[in-house]
Amino acid sequence: MNDAPACTVCRNDLFADEWDRYCCRPCQQRITADLAALAGPVTWHDGRLITGLFAALPDELEPGARSNGPRVSGSKSAPIPARLAPLSDSANGGLVNSLEEWVADWEHRGYATRCRAVRPQYRLDQAVATLRFNLDTAVRCHEAINSFAEEVREIRGTCEALIIGARPPRPLSATCHCGTRIAFTLNTEFRHCKGCGTDYGHTALIDLALANQEAAA
Template sequence: MSACTVCLRDLYENELGHQACRPCADRADRDLSALAGTDGLYARLADSLHPGSGSSGPAVSGSREAPLPLRLDPLSLAARGGVVTILQTWLIDWHDLLGYRHPRWDGDLQQQLDQVVGRLRVLLPWAAEAHGAFDEFAREIASLVRQCQTATGGEKPPRRIGVSCHCGRTLKVTLDTAGVKCPDCSAQYGHSEALRLPLAERWAA
């Protein structure tokens, strides 16, 4: 093979015989990475489920019918059958071709998403070289990223960090946090007080 199946550009000499060029493989890796994690696109779908959230702006309707309690686009992406299931289907396919055992899924959908993304990224170099449908995979992942960006408004929310309450409970705050109350000891912290709390062990590490 002399051309990348994704972008159709000629492959470099050290890429000949591969399904995808290095830039297209790197792009697929970045797309996978963008979906995962507590600040990733998939996690942000949960904040975009209600009318008026995400990219659609305030929920305004000229009809007399009450709006749906949840926005369907982010819901369909976040629910089983959406992003997580699509990625799992690809990983099953890759495992079958490689002769590996069927992958196992543990935890809730966010945890499963992080697991499958991690495994796909490990196997990505092989897929970019040898998987006959890598172009389809790369385009589908890019499409999922675009759909998630659209559903979540395309803007990343302020990054949350963990700080330690005086009782030891980890509290999540951002630079925009107006205040936070500890659910364990009921201690209440204002904006400046919350930001002066020590970082929780995980974030400090």
């Protein structure tokens, strides 16, 4: 009988020297890679955007824009209306806010310190830097590191989808019984309420959102 604890992210058994962790080292490396891809200036390698996904979003505000390489100047004609999804995701309260909520959660637990910034790009870079710096502690101390890993992966996927012109998963939200808003998509498998610590699986999230709608009707 195998009594080895499992990684909460990939569900594979942890090695004996990983039993003090909630997730395995490969999953931690993937979280680090997802965070690193979001922050900093736009960097290309072999025609692929490898860092600066968030910084690339403003280039996608005009319909038809694509970040297939270095941007060149376009027409002098009047600009056409902005696409709303990238604008929302790159503005205050969008993707940046989701990362900052995790920083606040980790700060409350005693292993992160929030940095104050104003511009969305600076806020994003600060949040990513803080989360990466404290990740080694979080994988050992935070029982919902799987929720964090999934949310960071979804944020990266949303940015990548917007940049290539694909349709990202529809953002949804539900309000926990403690009053905390929980953001998720139809692809989300798990979320941890940062307000009270309640864990929600996919079905529970959908049920909670439906119950919120019924209560508001």
